[in-house]
Amino acid sequence: MSAAFPFLLARRQLRFRIGTALGALAGVTVAIVLMFTQVGFRNALYDSALQIPANLDGDVFVVSPYYASMTFTPPWFARTLLHEAEAVPGVRDARAMHLFTAQVRLPENGRHLSVTIVAFDPARPVLRLPEIEAALPALGLPRAALLDRLSRHDYRRVAEAIRHEGSAEVLLHAPTATLAPVIDLVGTFAMGPSFTIDGMIVTSDLNLYRLAGIPLDRVSVGVVRAEPGTDPVALARMIEERLAGRGRAFARADFLEHERAYYATRTPIGVIFNIGLGVGVIVGMVFVVQALHAMVSANVGEYAVLVALGYRPAFFAALVLLIAAAIVAGTFLPATLIALGVFNLAADATSLRLEMEPADVAAVFGLVLLMAALAAFVAVRRLGRVDPLSLFE
Amino acid sequence: MTPPILAEGLTHRFGEGPHARRVLDGLDLTVAAGTFVLVTGPSGSGKTTLLTILGGLRTPTAGRVEILGVPVGTARRAEIARLRRRIGFVFQRHNLLRPLTVVENVEAGLHAADADGNGSGGNGGIRARALAMLEAVGLAAHAHAMPDSLSGGEQQRVAVARALVRRPALVIADEPTASLDHAAGRMVVDRMKSLSAQIGCSVVMTTHDDRLYAFADRRIHLEDGRIVPLSTHPGAQT
Numbered sequence: 001m002s003a004a005f006p007f008l009l010a011r012r013q014l015r016f017r018i019g020t021a022l023g024a025l026a027g028v029t030v031a032i033v034l035m036f037t038q039v040g041f042r043n044a045l046y047d048s049a050l051q052i053p054a055n056l057d058g059d060v061f062v063v064s065p066y067y068a069s070m071t072f073t074p075p076w077f078a079r080t081l082l083h084e085a086e087a088v089p090g091v092r093d094a095r096a097m098h099l100f101t102a103q104v105r106l107p108e109n110g111r112h113l114s115v116t117i118v119a120f121d122p123a124r125p126v127l128r129l130p131e132i133e134a135a136l137p138a139l140g141l142p143r144a145a146l147l148d149r150l151s152r153h154d155y156r157r158v159a160e161a162i163r164h165e166g167s168a169e170v171l172l173h174a175p176t177a178t179l180a181p182v183i184d185l186v187g188t189f190a191m192g193p194s195f196t197i198d199g200m201i202v203t204s205d206l207n208l209y210r211l212a213g214i215p216l217d218r219v220s221v222g223v224v225r226a227e228p229g230t231d232p233v234a235l236a237r238m239i240e241e242r243l244a245g246r247g248r249a250f251a252r253a254d255f256l257e258h259e260r261a262y263y264a265t266r267t268p269i270g271v272i273f274n275i276g277l278g279v280g281v282i283v284g285m286v287f288v289v290q291a292l293h294a295m296v297s298a299n300v301g302e303y304a305v306l307v308a309l310g311y312r313p314a315f316f317a318a319l320v321l322l323i324a325a326a327i328v329a330g331t332f333l334p335a336t337l338i339a340l341g342v343f344n345l346a347a348d349a350t351s352l353r354l355e356m357e358p359a360d361v362a363a364v365f366g367l368v369l370l371m372a373a374l375a376a377f378v379a380v381r382r383l384g385r386v387d388p389l390s391l392f393e
Numbered sequence: 394m395t396p397p398i399l400a401e402g403l404t405h406r407f408g409e410g411p412h413a414r415r416v417l418d419g420l421d422l423t424v425a426a427g428t429f430v431l432v433t434g435p436s437g438s439g440k441t442t443l444l445t446i447l448g449g450l451r452t453p454t455a456g457r458v459e460i461l462g463v464p465v466g467t468a469r470r471a472e473i474a475r476l477r478r479r480i481g482f483v484f485q486r487h488n489l490l491r492p493l494t495v496v497e498n499v500e501a502g503l504h505a506a507d508a509d510g511n512g513s514g515g516n517g518g519i520r521a522r523a524l525a526m527l528e529a530v531g532l533a534a535h536a537h538a539m540p541d542s543l544s545g546g547e548q549q550r551v552a553v554a555r556a557l558v559r560r561p562a563l564v565i566a567d568e569p570t571a572s573l574d575h576a577a578g579r580m581v582v583d584r585m586k587s588l589s590a591q592i593g594c595s596v597v598m599t600t601h602d603d604r605l606y607a608f609a610d611r612r613i614h615l616e617d618g619r620i621v622p623l624s625t626h627p628g629a630q631t
Contacts, residue, residue, distance in 0.1 A: 005504045009493065016492035301488040308450065309559075310478030310505040388450050391484045392441045392567050 006315060010322035013295050021327070024291030028331040029338070031284030031371075035277055035364050036339030036356070037346075042273035043360065044352040046260050048194040052099075052118065053259050055191065057128035059232040060239060061255045062094065062222030062247050069262040071196060072101045076218035081247045085222060085239045090230035095124040098208050099220040101197060104170040105180060106154055112173070113153060113198045117145075119208035126223040131189035132202055138186050139204045143211065149188035151199025152351045159188050172211050181211045193351050195269065224249070281371045288324055288375035295323060296382050301391065308388035316383045317376070324372040324379075332368060336361065395462050397563050397595045398424035398447055402456035405442055405618075416442045418618040419456065424595050424611075426562075429586050431606060432599045434615035440599040441567060443615065447597055448565040449476045461562050478505055481556030481594070483566040483585070487548040489540040495551050496536040499523040502555035526558040527551075529591075530584045546577025550584055557588050564589060566598035575604060582608050 014021045052070055053061070062085055064075040082094040098119040103112045120126045122136040131146075138144050147168075149159035161168040162185055171180035183201065193199055205216050226235050232251035239249040250258055263270040296303070303316065336356075343354040403420040406413045416439045424430055432440050445451040446458060449465055458465050463476045481502070489498045500523045527533045530550040532543075540548055549569060556564055566585065570578030582598075586608050589596045606612060614621045 005501070008497065009490065012490075012492035299490065301486060302490045305482065305484065305488040306501065306505070308448070308477060308482045309502060309555075310474055312474065315505075388448075388482075389445055391482075391486070391488065392445055 006318040006322055010319055010326060013299075013319075013323060014326055017295055017298065020291050020294045024287050024327050025330050027287030027290075028284050028327055028368075029335045031280050031287060032331055032335030032364065032368055033339045033342065034283065035280035035367055036336065036360070037342055038273050038276040038280055039360050039364055040339070040343050040354050040356065041346070042270065042277070043357075044350075044354050045195050045263055045269060045273065047353050048192060049259055049263050050256055051191050051194065052116075052127075052200075053256055055127050055129055056097070056221070056223050057126055057225065058095070058223035059226040059230070059252055060091075060224040060236045060249055061252070062224060062239060062243070062249050063220075065245060065248055067248060068266065069259060070099060070221065071194065071262075074099055074220045076220055077222075077247050079217040079219050081243055082219060082222045082224075084242055085224055085249070088235070088238050088242050090227050090235045090238070092225040092227050093124070094222050094224045095126050096120060096205065096216075096219040097126045097221045097223055098205055098214060098216075098218070100208060100212055100214060102212065103173040104183065104199075104201075105173060106158065106170055109154070111154055113151075113155060114196070116194070116197045116200045117208060117212070118200065118202045119205045121206075122204050126221075127202065129189050129191070131187070135187045135189075139202070139207070141184070141186070143182060143184045143207060144186045145183050145201045145203035145207065146187045146189050147185045148191045148193070148200040148202075150190050150192040150351055152193045153198055155199040156351075158185065162186075162188055183211060192353055195352070222247075277367070281367050284368065284371045285375045288327055288372055289378050291327060292320055292323060292375060292379035293382065296320070296379055300386055303383060303386045304388045304391050307386055308391065313380075313384065316386075317380050320376045320379045320383065321373075324376040328368055328372045332365065395459065396423050396425050397461055398422060398597070399459040400456060401458075403443075403446065403453050403458055404455035405439075405446065405451070406454045416618050417446075417453070420618075420620055422613070422620070424597065426595055427590065427593050429589060429596045429608060429610045430598070431609035431612045432597060432615060433601070433603075433606075433612060434621075438615040439618040440615055444565055444567050444597065444599055447563075448480055448482060449473045478559075479562050481559060481561035481564040483549075483552050483556045483564065483569045483598075485568040485571045487540075487545075487552040489548055489551055489555075491540055494537050494539060495532065495543070496520065496523050496527060498540060498551055499526055499554045499558050502558045505559075522558055523554075526554040526588075529588055530554045531580075544577070546573050546580060549573060549577070549581045553581060553585050553588070557585070557592060557594075560592050561594050564594055564596040564598075566596060568599050568601070570600060570602055570605065575602070578602060578605065 049071060064077040066075040079096055082096060085091055085094045100117040102115055104115045105112050122139045125136060135146055147159055158168050168185045170183050172183055173180055191200060208214050209216055226232055236249040236251045340356060343356060347354040400420055400422040403417055405417040406415050408414055432443060434440050446453050447460060449460055453466055461476060461479055463472055500519050503519045503522060524536055527536050530553055532547060532550055535543060570581055582605050614623055
């Protein structure tokens with residue numbers, strides 16, 4: 001069998017049925033853009049969820065036995081557990097971090113914005129961001145806090161005000177306070193908002209107590225630094241044994257994976273993005289199947305003659321695969337460029353980090369190949385039913 | 394030398410048990426090499442079923458049938474596929490591939506044959522053979538036209554060229570003139586007869602058109618799945 005013949009026939013089929021081919025190209029392009037956006041949004045979700053844990057200056061993290069995620073105010077555990085953890089061989093120190101999710105009100109327009117407040121003892125910082133480390137002395141002042149300047153919405157204007165005037169005020173809605181306490185924002189740092197919370201403020205543990213009335217002996221996350229050369233996984237296991245069910249301990253990599261997995265499997269958001277990715281594959285497959293089906297159906301008699309002439313199933317498989325491959329080849333690059341445009345628009349609108357990594361491109365390309373292969377498989381099965389006996393009338 | 398077609402007691406039934414319908418009933422048939430055979434008979438007499446068996450497209454339910462030396466009742470699928478690549482087919486509808494040019498359609502007949510190393514002589518050889526075959530059927534001027542631009546008779550001649558370009562040992566033609574006017578039909582059968590004679594292949598063709606009987610070296614008349622002696626069939630003259 002001449003290897004060039006399937007190429008010739010595939011090329012001519014696509015040109016001959018240009019309307020069908022263009023319809024498939026447009027549909028598959030949309031499906032690939034859909035896949036890219038799902039992957040991009042999903043990654044942005046994970047990235048945003050990992051912003052705080054990834055910037056924590058620790059090797060092992062201690063949390064409540066009921067801890068699920070860092071996103072909202074997590075369940076607390078007693079500070080005394082950190083003292084116990086510090087007694088475990090290999091622990092250099094164990095520092096307390098407090099997380100509190102609330103709303104702030106902007107005095108100038110009365111708008112409400114969600115906020116995550118990260119608090120710690122400025123003498124025992126838990127975040128390793130140079131801008132925060134440089135501003136630690138200021139955090140010791142009453143009501144003083146730092147604002148993440150990459151936060152969403154009106155926070156951007158507040159950050160601008162801090163840049164121009166040196167400070168700005170927002171009001172905290174705290175269930176424990178009769179009047180909304182004032183937060184003095186005396187500086188900024190750059191981290192980026194999460195999917196669910198608009199902005200982040202960093203302050204001292206004492207200020208959190210002053211502002212929200214949260215007792216200092218209630219800790220959200222214990223940030224444990226290990227002695228050099230200590231295996232963090234083994235250390236986490238030893239700490240957990242020491243805490244005997246009163247707290248859990250994760251090595252750094254496990255903690256990040258735990259946070260990621262919370263979104264991937266335990267919240268609907270991650271599941272929805274994964275389903276969206278699957279829908280993209282199915283939509284693309286439907287378009288490719290439709291195009292292949294149209295081309296196969298229009299030529300059933302002709303293909304039956306080829307079967308009668310002795311053409312083998314491999315010929316038809318090659319023909320269908322080539323048509324599917326041509327559709328993929330004609331759509332992937334334009335779809336990638338469109339998806340980049342969508343990412344830019346979405347990043348501007350949400351302040352989320354939406355980037356197309358080479359691994360994402362490779363993953364989507366793999367899914368597109370899978371989609372094309374499945375579509376080709378369906379079409380080949382259809383061709384398998386082509387029977388030269390149908391030509392005898 | 395084994396004849397291209399050898400059938401003894403060829404029987405074919407559709408269905409099973411009491412509802413089985415016997416379409417061919419113990420045919421004994423031998424077709425010598427280079428013979429142009431017409432199969433005639435009323436609708437439902439078994440012509441098409443006979444052709445599908447002779448083309449290696451259907452297995453008989455009983456009897457011994459050898460096509461080009463291959464026992465079709467017992468041969469494996471791969472052997473049948475190889476056998477079919479030595480047979481040319483012409484159908485009532487031309488079934489040309491509309492996206493391909495006329496000459497490319499004729500070449501399609503060679504690409505499959507090439508799989509068995511039939512020596513098509515590479516792409517240049519394939520094109521030369523296809524063009525020569527188009528010349529032989531009187532369509533060289535239309536070699537690079539699209540099939541849709543040809544008349545029905547011309548399209549059927551392209552189908553004949555596609556069947557014969559591979560120099561088959563046997564051609565199976567099922568009512569190839571049924572959808573053509575008489576003049577176009579005569580032209581198609583005339584070209585098929587002369588080319589098959591040049592190649593030395595046998596042709597088995599069904600037809601309802603008694604005006605084509607003159608082309609036949611031999612005519613087989615079927616009624617109710619049996620070969621009826623022509624002397625007993627009114628109007629049979631071949």
